[in-house]
Amino acid sequence: MKPPGESGFAFPDWAYKPESSPGSRQIQLWHFILELLRKEEYQGVIAWQGDYGEFVIKDPDEVARLWGARKCKPQMNYDKLSRALRYYYNKRILHKTKGKRFTYKFNFNKLVLVNYPFIDMGSAGSGVPQSAPPVPTGAGTHFRFPPSTPSDVLSPNEELRSPGVFSTVARRMARGSVSDCSDGTSVTSEIEEGGGGGGEERASGGGGAGGPSGGGFRSILHPRLSHESLFRMYGGPGNPAHPPPRPAPAHRVHPDPLSPFPVSPLPGPGGAGLLAPPLSPALSMTPSSHLPYTPSPTLSPMLGSHFSFNPEDMKRYLQAHTQSVYNYHLSPRAFLHYPNIVIPQPQRPDKGINAAAGERGAERPGLNSHHSALPHPHPHPHPLHHPLHLGEEPPHLSPFKFKLQPPPLGRKQREAQARPGSSSSGSLSSASGLGSSVSFSSDLSSASGSGLVSSSSSSGSLSSAGLPKIKVEPISDIESEEEVEVTDISDEEGDEREEDFDLFYSQQRREQQQPNGSAAAPPADDDLDEDVFKAPAPPPPGLPPYLGPAGEVRRPPVLKSEPGEPAAPLPASPGGTKCIPLKLRFKRRWSEDQRMEASAEESDDKKVRAEEQEAHRGVEENGEGESPPPASDCPPPLAQRRVSAELHRATAQLSLENNDC
DNA sequence: GACGGAATAC
DNA sequence: GTATTCCGTC
Numbered sequence: 001m002k003p004p005g006e007s008g009f010a011f012p013d014w015a016y017k018p019e020s021s022p023g024s025r026q027i028q029l030w031h032f033i034l035e036l037l038r039k040e041e042y043q044g045v046i047a048w049q050g051d052y053g054e055f056v057i058k059d060p061d062e063v064a065r066l067w068g069a070r071k072c073k074p075q076m077n078y079d080k081l082s083r084a085l086r087y088y089y090n091k092r093i094l095h096k097t098k099g100k101r102f103t104y105k106f107n108f109n110k111l112v113l114v115n116y117p118f119i120d121m122g123s124a125g126s127g128v129p130q131s132a133p134p135v136p137t138g139a140g141t142h143f144r145f146p147p148s149t150p151s152d153v154l155s156p157n158e159e160l161r162s163p164g165v166f167s168t169v170a171r172r173m174a175r176g177s178v179s180d181c182s183d184g185t186s187v188t189s190e191i192e193e194g195g196g197g198g199g200e201e202r203a204s205g206g207g208g209a210g211g212p213s214g215g216g217f218r219s220i221l222h223p224r225l226s227h228e229s230l231f232r233m234y235g236g237p238g239n240p241a242h243p244p245p246r247p248a249p250a251h252r253v254h255p256d257p258l259s260p261f262p263v264s265p266l267p268g269p270g271g272a273g274l275l276a277p278p279l280s281p282a283l284s285m286t287p288s289s290h291l292p293y294t295p296s297p298t299l300s301p302m303l304g305s306h307f308s309f310n311p312e313d314m315k316r317y318l319q320a321h322t323q324s325v326y327n328y329h330l331s332p333r334a335f336l337h338y339p340n341i342v343i344p345q346p347q348r349p350d351k352g353i354n355a356a357a358g359e360r361g362a363e364r365p366g367l368n369s370h371h372s373a374l375p376h377p378h379p380h381p382h383p384l385h386h387p388l389h390l391g392e393e394p395p396h397l398s399p400f401k402f403k404l405q406p407p408p409l410g411r412k413q414r415e416a417q418a419r420p421g422s423s424s425s426g427s428l429s430s431a432s433g434l435g436s437s438v439s440f441s442s443d444l445s446s447a448s449g450s451g452l453v454s455s456s457s458s459s460g461s462l463s464s465a466g467l468p469k470i471k472v473e474p475i476s477d478i479e480s481e482e483e484v485e486v487t488d489i490s491d492e493e494g495d496e497r498e499e500d501f502d503l504f505y506s507q508q509r510r511e512q513q514q515p516n517g518s519a520a521a522p523p524a525d526d527d528l529d530e531d532v533f534k535a536p537a538p539p540p541p542g543l544p545p546y547l548g549p550a551g552e553v554r555r556p557p558v559l560k561s562e563p564g565e566p567a568a569p570l571p572a573s574p575g576g577t578k579c580i581p582l583k584l585r586f587k588r589r590w591s592e593d594q595r596m597e598a599s600a601e602e603s604d605d606k607k608v609r610a611e612e613q614e615a616h617r618g619v620e621e622n623g624e625g626e627s628p629p630p631a632s633d634c635p636p637p638l639a640q641r642r643v644s645a646e647l648h649r650a651t652a653q654l655s656l657e658n659n660d661c
Numbered sequence: 662g663a664c665g666g667a668a669t670a671c
Numbered sequence: 672g673t674a675t676t677c678c679g680t681c
Contacts, residue, residue, distance in 0.1 A: 026671095026673090026674090028673070028674085029673085029674075071674080071675090073674090073675070075675085075676085076675080078662095079662095079676090079677095080674090080675060080676065080677090081675095082662085082663075082664090083664090083665085083674085083675075083676080083677095084673080084674055084675075086663080086664065086665070087665090087673075087674075089664090089665095090665095091673095096663075096664090098663095101662070101663095102662085
């Protein structure tokens with residue numbers, strides 16, 4: 001009905017996109033496996049089995065042969081293929097089901113996050129019970145991982161038998177799966193991009209199955225896509241097939257309207273049904289330990305049916321997983337890859353975040369304490385978690401300031417504070433390291449996006465990726481919970497987890513433990529983090545605080561609790577006995593001035609920021625002239641002039657004062 | 662059968 | 672980076 005480009009995309013493009021598998025220009029083995037798995041004709045050689053995500057290779061040789069054919073490796077055999085599969089263990093894409101021959105299991109967690117970085121989980125503030133209802137996949141059940149369209153989801157009837165769920169492209173791919181090198185491969189590699197090719201629907205495809213979908217996946221693949229794209233793609237819960245690009249929807253940010261869930265993130269008592277999304281086996285793949293959740297087959301209408309890469313499913317899946325993942329110590333790092341991922345924001349004003357909830361280990365199954373795992377450390381209603389849009393974001397669309405959130409606490413701090421019950425008083429609301437950590441990561445992006453991070457004179461590193469220099473690793477221990485049967489990745493996992501936590505916490509600690517931090521505070525002592533979190537590090541000496549007057553913005557209210565004024569170590573009063581460094585004095589003064597001005601003028605953010613930057617620039621020059629200013633925006637002449645004047649005045653004054661010391 | 666190191670190809 | 676190939680080990 002529709003041109004391939006727009007019609008059902010069933011099989012996510014990324015599965016075949018080179019970009020999705022760096023280093024590999026062809027279909028990846030796991031893609032291939034999935035492909036076979038979903039095709040009835042191959043049920044005889046490979047099929048889903050047992051647990052969710054678990055499959056068995058009934059005919060290793062045949063599978064190998066097929067794989068070999070696809071890859072033009074006639075010499076392929078199960079031994080080799082299995083080697084390849086084993087490599088997936090490390091990547092956590094797969095693991096072996098021990099004790100069962102030729103039986104492996106997908107780790108969809110990994111797959112999803114890795115391949116759906118664009119998925120916005122913002123609406124996930126809602127509460128998807130982390131305990132996803134298991135999908136009863138009886139033997140032979142169709143667990144359609146990849147191929148599925150919204151229509152599938154919406155029409156359970158069809159789902160179980162429509163092989164046609166494959167999009168045209170997918171189908172072609174499918175064909176390719178069995179084709180020999182002669183043409184299959186080439187076709188494969190070509191069409192994937194095209195999407196424009198004619199549609200040859202082979203299997204029962206025909207009309208409905210491939211049904212309309214919300215635009216191509218392709219379009220949203222870009223890691224830096226904005227919410228618009230995302231939501232456009234989703235088409236909103238109500239209308240999955242929403243093709244028309246909406247003009248910069250105002251609700252793009254965590255639009256409740258788009259949330260498939262009720263306003264309240266909390267699964268009301270017994271409200272489970274509502275909260276139970278058609279989760280994929282993915283979740284249950286790691287049912288293990290932490291989640292003594294009770295399977296409730298009745299939860300979702302589609303539950304038993306299938307899980308697919310359908311955006312809806314994926315979204316739900318991710319949301320759910322996000323929740324669970326936090327409880328299970330998902331590595332924040334995983335999210336660092338994807339600034340666009342907006343972690344669910346509980347935004348629940350109430351709350352005492354017993355965040356510790358999110359704490360490792362002790363999970364209360366049915367509970368939603370996990371929400372508190374993602375608390376917004378800031379009281380502000382501000383959607384600080386605004387995903388990074390970098391330059392792409394029209395100014396008018398970004399009514400939010402980007403603020404860096406308190407960096408993560410260090411391990412010690414964490415232990416001290418985030419401990420169970422983590423007194424940590426409301427202040428570090430965060431308690432829940434993870435939640436914050438995540439938001440932190442996204443904030444990082446923001447910061448960098450604002451040009452506040454890159455600084456270092458350097459090239460346009462900013463533009464290149466828009467991402468802060470964060471050392472990211474492909475690993476995503478999304479799975480802190482491994483099944484018993486899972487292969488041994490335990491140690492590595494644990495370590496990573498630790499690390500991840502540290503990453504986050506140490507950042508916070510840095511900020512928190514350095515009352516005297518703002519001005520001086522080079523990354524100081526934080527062990528392992530430095531190399532990982534380059535960007536968020538406290539504003540380098542030469543850099544202006546993120547925004548706003550130094551005194552205000554820099555230190556998040558939550559941290560404010562004690563003696564920790566930025567310039568803290570120094571007497572609050574200018575006339576203090578101590579000798580305040582020129583720089584600091586200036587800063588303070590400047591802040592004051594700014595504040596006054598601000599109140600008087602209500603100048604907008606941008607301006608202030610610019611001014612501030614200017615100011616600091618001035619400081620640098622006057623003072624120790626440390627690092628070059630972020631070659632960023634050019635402040636409005638007006639402001640600049642004013643700033644300049646102000647600067648001079650203040651500087652002079654300060655100089656005088658300084659002499660007293 | 663399963664695992665994983667090492668070298669290598671792409 | 673993702674396989675493929677070999678191969679030794681359990």
